[in-house]
Amino acid sequence: xxxxxxISNIIRFFLLVFLQVFIFRQxxxxxxxxxxxxxxxxxxxxxxxxxxxxxPLVVVFSFLLGISVDFFYETLGVHAAxxxxxxxxxxxxxxVLAPKDGYxxxxxxxxxxxxxxxxxQYLGIVITAYAVFYFSMEAFSxxxxxxxxxxxxxxxxxxxxxxxxLVSFLRPRI
Numbered sequence: 088x089x090x091x092x093x094i095s096n097i098i099r100f101f102l103l104v105f106l107q108v109f110i111f112r113q114x115x116x117x118x119x120x121x122x123x124x125x126x127x128x129x130x131x132x133x134x135x136x137x138x139x140x141x142x143p144l145v146v147v148f149s150f151l152l153g154i155s156v157d158f159f160y161e162t163l164g165v166h167a168a169x170x171x172x173x174x175x176x177x178x179x180x181x182x183v184l185a186p187k188d189g190y191x192x193x194x195x196x197x198x199x200x201x202x203x204x205x206x207x208q209y210l211g212i213v214i215t216a217y218a219v220f221y222f223s224m225e226a227f228s229x230x231x232x233x234x235x236x237x238x239x240x241x242x243x244x245x246x247x248x249x250x251x252x253l254v255s256f257l258r259p260r261i
Contacts, residue, residue, distance in 0.1 A: 096136065100152065103132045108159040111249075116241075121234070124241040129156050129166065130217040131250045133173050134210055138190050142178050149174025162225075169221035173213055180212040207251070214247045215239075 107129040116124035133149050140148075153170030160166060181190075184205055194200040196209060222238045 104155045123237050127246040130213050134213040138194050146174040165224045168224045169217050172220045173217040218242050
């Protein structure tokens with residue numbers, strides 16, 4: 088599959104929601120009675136949407152992803168807010184990282200059609216946006232900026248690395 092057809096995107100959606108909810112939700116690490124390391128793979132769906140997907144559809148798909156994860160996490164819209172924000176800023180990340188000659192019409196955002204450096208930077212932006220917004224909405228107050236910063240600093244590299252591994256491992260199938 089090339090990754091741009093609707094069936095592979097639907098399969099990817101359910102696969103990543105399943106992985107996030109039933110496997111990676113169980114993985115947390117912390118100290119002093121607080122968890123600081125979480126694994127977030129759900130933003131990978133947003134990152135892997137075809138480059139030419141209309142912006143309103145990206146935001147709607149992102150919201151559906153977030154609300155699906157929220158349903159199982161019982162977090163009342165925190166993932167939905169983070170996913171919607173990430174879907175919204177995706178177009179700006181693509182604009183900043185755009186090659187000099189622009190994107191090919193059927194280019195895929197998985198590092199195969201574009202350079203690996205581009206993919207690493209793009210995935211980093213998507214995961215950082217999701218994690219920082221998620222932890223900010225979870226705390227819902229700038230008073231907890233230290234916890235937001237610590238959670239983000241521990242979560243982003245692990246999630247980024249794991250998402251990169253998932254894409255490398257699943258590329259032929261998604």
